[in-house]
Amino acid sequence: MERTCQIFDLTDRPNPLIREAIKRRLGEIENMPNIVRYKLNNPAERVLKGSYGVLMRLIVERGTHCRQPILMASLHTPYDDNQFNFTKVQPEERLMDLRLKDIEVAIIANVSPYTKFHCLIIPGLHDRQPQVLTLNAIMFSIRFLKSLDSYEHKIGYNSSGGSGSVNHLHLHLIHLEYEIFAQRAELTKIRSGIYCFNQEYEIKAFCFLLRRLSDDEHESEVAEKVYKLVRYMIDNGIPHNLFFTLAKHKEERVMRIIVYPRDKMCALKSTTDLNIAFCELSGFLPLSNEKHFTQLTEAELLEAIKDQQCDAFDRLLVKVKDSAFYPHTRPRLSTVANMRDDY
Template sequence: MYTGTTTNLPDQQQFTSKIQKKILVEQQLTERWLELEKNSNAFRYKLNVQKQKTLDGKFNAIVQLNTERTSLRRKPQVITSIVQPFDENVFNFKKVNECEILLRCHDQLNAKSSAPHGIVTFLVNNSPLTKYHSLICPRVNENLSQIMNKECIEFAIDLMTGLDDHGYRLGYNSLGAFASVNHLHLHLIHVPEKLYLEDAEIIEMSDNVFKIEFPTFAMCMPVFHWTDREAVANKFMKIITYFCEKSIPHNIFITHGRHRDTNLVKIFIFPRSSMSDKHVASFNIAFCELVGYVPVGDVDVYENLTEDFLLDKISTAIGPIDRQAIEADILKLISNDIID
């Protein structure tokens, strides 16, 4: 397994070391995932996408039929608060089988980073949506509940800025926004096709904080270079802290895309109006569906799904959020003003 280390190197050597570490992580991740799928009992089912289509319309949502995901996945936990404490007595990622571990990264991926990430464990998602679908669990033995923190965001930026294959995307569902396990984790999925949000126009709210209105309201932070990660993470965590204090469930999506004719990493965050428990259904509105990747577990739903139906389902799931109030509060926060 891969364990990275940090050394004091000149800038060019540090940059080279960073790239080498990420290439190694990507290579080991893909090779190990395929090996486990072929030769182990790590998965509840072998990924079998029976059909795929792109819906007509502006959103160009990619819909896949995967019936096993609905029938064979682990039962989601009951969530009552977006800051619900970690519970040692229910399922958590310390309890997974050893065969589900893909690799462990020790310390930061970027040799220049000043804040170590500790041990970050990559697990297979044993009910995969896509090829290479994995769970990224920072400091898995420290009982961190599913509440985003700065360290996790910085690691996500480190990872995404270095992955050579831009089919990889990262997603996060907060408690109350269809997280199924109350243990800090990100999803790493692989979708070869372009997704709508990646190149969609974003409107600037304030310095390097943008918004998008379709398919629903979200805020976006572009990451122009991996060295910006700390500044972006600091701003981003102000939003996360605000959402947690206001009990606003949220979904996060991190992807490569274009902005101002530049290829870069974008971080989207989607606020929701109320708590939602994850339940077994043909599909739920979590981070995947919000960005136009829709895995469906029912043949009839797959065959009859339209963009209008999907957008209506997204609107209903997000609920009546007060966009103007949220925008105003966030603008005060990132301007270092105090919210009453």
């Protein structure tokens, strides 16, 4: 896949040029033959009745026009160059390259989108890494979302066994104008900077808060905390999904990095059945099955989520509360004055 791409360096400041370039390039390839598999032309939507306010979107073409998922029976499924991977996409699909220090990332169009501006984030495209999340990928995702500077852009990740469908390290950039459940869910504090969804919710998740959005050192500290939990799940065979989004916390603008642990392996993602991945866990259901779109209830969705998560969260909560796992660190003197009591 050879093509000269526009290159942007990510800094600690919002960069509207990146948003504009993504929008422009996606508009260009939509009009090219044999690139995008279908267009999102005002798909039907409805909000699922219930307390979570789940947004449902019907995209029938995703059931017939998307690539066939790859079987991934383990979090440690090795990369296989003979299978589909993102080095094999057409050159036109590569929208741009982004750099964060020594981290190089390709931004590729999702040719089977479920939101407008749906892109794939491929760290180290030609490094041919399996779908195992890295610290660099987490750090990049945080900075990329800060650069986009929009509540409407979100980043998600599905591990192998967590409804991931391509065994080549990638994350999703999606765009939703609707404020979904994961952005507004009430939180309970576990320890400094680490929260979880309130107990009454049947969707279980850890939530890491990035509160000082202009503080590079704080950004690195949060990324390392997230990665420590992710690495533990990888090492112990626990499938997982992540979701990065800007949100409000006590009237403060923050970034939520949400980690959904799972108990069951989803080795092969279905293209027509109800899949539980980062979107569904976060309150957005892109569906290809019209029956699900018209008849699914909130209780049925929650039951499907509970079936995947089981008690994985409760088992990890013990680890997260353990001071040996997350040792208490004294805050830097330069930031003490800016920290609120509930931090």
